[in-house]
Amino acid sequence: MRIFKFFLTISILISTASIPVSAFEVQGLKTPESFIADPSTGNYFISNINGGGPGGKDDDGFITKLDKDGKVIALTFIDGKNNDITLNAPKGLDIIGNILYVSDIDFVRGFDKETGKLLHDLDFKTFNPSSLNDLTHDSQNNLYVSDWIGNIIFKIDTKNNYKISIIAKGNALGGPNGLNIHPKTKKLINVTWEAGKVQEIDSSGNVKVLVEDKRFKNLDGIDFDNNGNMFVSSFTGGEIYKITPDLKIEVFLKGLTSPADINIDRKKNLLLIPSFEGNSAKTVTIQ
Numbered sequence: 001m002r003i004f005k006f007f008l009t010i011s012i013l014i015s016t017a018s019i020p021v022s023a024f025e026v027q028g029l030k031t032p033e034s035f036i037a038d039p040s041t042g043n044y045f046i047s048n049i050n051g052g053g054p055g056g057k058d059d060d061g062f063i064t065k066l067d068k069d070g071k072v073i074a075l076t077f078i079d080g081k082n083n084d085i086t087l088n089a090p091k092g093l094d095i096i097g098n099i100l101y102v103s104d105i106d107f108v109r110g111f112d113k114e115t116g117k118l119l120h121d122l123d124f125k126t127f128n129p130s131s132l133n134d135l136t137h138d139s140q141n142n143l144y145v146s147d148w149i150g151n152i153i154f155k156i157d158t159k160n161n162y163k164i165s166i167i168a169k170g171n172a173l174g175g176p177n178g179l180n181i182h183p184k185t186k187k188l189i190n191v192t193w194e195a196g197k198v199q200e201i202d203s204s205g206n207v208k209v210l211v212e213d214k215r216f217k218n219l220d221g222i223d224f225d226n227n228g229n230m231f232v233s234s235f236t237g238g239e240i241y242k243i244t245p246d247l248k249i250e251v252f253l254k255g256l257t258s259p260a261d262i263n264i265d266r267k268k269n270l271l272l273i274p275s276f277e278g279n280s281a282k283t284v285t286i287q
Helices: 002-017
Strands: 032-037 044-048 062-066 072-079 093-096 099-104 107-112 118-123 132-137 142-147 152-157 163-169 176-181 188-192 197-201 207-212 219-224 230-234 239-243 249-253 263-265 270-275 280-285
Touching (some): 032 093, 032 280, 099 132, 152 176, 197 219
Parallel strands (some): 132 176
Antiparallel strands (some): 032 044, 044 062, 093 099, 142 152, 176 188, 197 207, 219 230, 239 249, 270 280
């Protein structure tokens, strides 16, 4: 009997491990810009600009929260229409510990990812930003945020009273949009809105072009899978490119409607794709 139970347990484990993760789609969003997975809970968050567009200070932006299966927990989990919340045009999202960070034109705001309570309200106005966009963080929990119109990349030292500094600035950044940290080199990677380039930026702000291609139109989001492949979205081109570690490019998906700030759920091997003009978001399985 014990032998039977042992093999039964092994069989169940193998069967469970072989069950594919189901991709899903979310409708009813309002200009979704960024779509991320919470690595600790498996939940998902989507930023919704809503209303007056990427630069509109109308306080009607919101964050949608999904459960680990992609079902909506709360469409307006964090809502600018609430009296105690300001959220104009939320774009980039990032999670460090229990805090969900969001870029919002000239602020970066931090919320409790479980309750939605505002924890941090970081004002960038002294730097005169044009439009804060994507967010990412390194192994030291430093946050990086792009100003895609102003050609600036900021650093936020979360361990030093959230001190804000500029790490790179100038036209060489080509309209910095999507940001991420390279899993091997640990350097900051930037995809450009204007220049059609994927760039590497070191701690001194030096810019190196990693990949450049004529197909790269208005690059928006970037992330890496478990094998070190880079995925980059072209907003106006309607395509997502897979760039291998040896920098070979292939079209992974095409015919998409304005794929914005993509990210990857590495635990489930899902590519997370917000459709900015399609008012929806979906996931696609990657191998």
